Amino acid sequence: MTTDKRIEDIKKIIRDYQDFPKPGVLFRDVFPVVKDPSCFKKLTDLLVEHINSLPEKVDVIVGLESRGFIFGPIIAQALNIGFVPVRKAGKLPGELIQVEYSLEYGKDKFEIQKDAVTEGQKVVVVDDLLATGGTMKAACQLMDKVKAKVLDCLVVIELTDLNGRQKVPYQMSSLIKY
Numbered sequence: 587m588t589t590d591k592r593i594e595d596i597k598k599i600i601r602d603y604q605d606f607p608k609p610g611v612l613f614r615d616v617f618p619v620v621k622d623p624s625c626f627k628k629l630t631d632l633l634v635e636h637i638n639s640l641p642e643k644v645d646v647i648v649g650l651e652s653r654g655f656i657f658g659p660i661i662a663q664a665l666n667i668g669f670v671p672v673r674k675a676g677k678l679p680g681e682l683i684q685v686e687y688s689l690e691y692g693k694d695k696f697e698i699q700k701d702a703v704t705e706g707q708k709v710v711v712v713d714d715l716l717a718t719g720g721t722m723k724a725a726c727q728l729m730d731k732v733k734a735k736v737l738d739c740l741v742v743i744e745l746t747d748l749n750g751r752q753k754v755p756y757q758m759s760s761l762i763k764y
């Protein structure tokens with residue numbers, strides 16, 4: 587993604603919290619961007635422009651609980667396509683597919699409804715932030731299990747200097763890198 591004045595404006599209002607939620611973690615809080623309507627519009631426009639620049643047309647936006655739910659649906663709506671949630675274990679009804687994963691400050695389990703994305707559908711996976719990449723990698727494993735085609739794994743913020751970074755198996759894109 588290219589440099590853009592809008593990215594600088596967004597970067598200015600992301601807030602940092604040292605030692606949250608655990609000692610040693612520098613937490614990057616994206617919520618001030620959502621609170622500022624002009625910045626939030628800039629951010630969603632940038633994400634939509636990025637998706638429109640992909641070589642293939644996207645069928646479904648997949649968002650990761652919970653901060654991926656802030657950005658995913660608004661992007662899907664702008665693109666006039668559907669949004670599908672990937673949720674932490676025990677939240678979704680019906681037949682599910684599950685994976686376990688580890689993230690910067692813990693472990694969790696992700697689930698998707700079996701028929702939410704169908705074989706061959708082209709998806710973009712959206713989240714607010716990539717740290718170790720464990721969360722995004724787990725979402726990709728779910729996409730493999732439903733035989734979706736992942737065109738892009740898109741995050742607002744990417745932490746590039748983190749120890750224990752896990753490889754995300756598909757194309758990764760981020761607006762802001764630290």
Ligand SMILES: O=P(O)(O)OC[C@H]1O[C@H](OP(=O)(O)OP(=O)(O)O)[C@H](O)[C@@H]1O
Binds near residue numbers: 716717721722
């Ligand atoms: O790259 P990783 O090391 O896996 O970390 C990134 C993930 O961590 C945060 O989610 P969290 O699980 O804290 O949940 P939340 O969105 O519900 O706050 C963030 O929103 C990403 O999903």
Ligand SMILES: Nc1ncnc2[nH]cnc12
Binds near residue numbers: 611613615690691
């Ligand atoms: N450093 C961080 N800041 C905000 N969200 C996160 N999720 C995982 N690591 C994070």
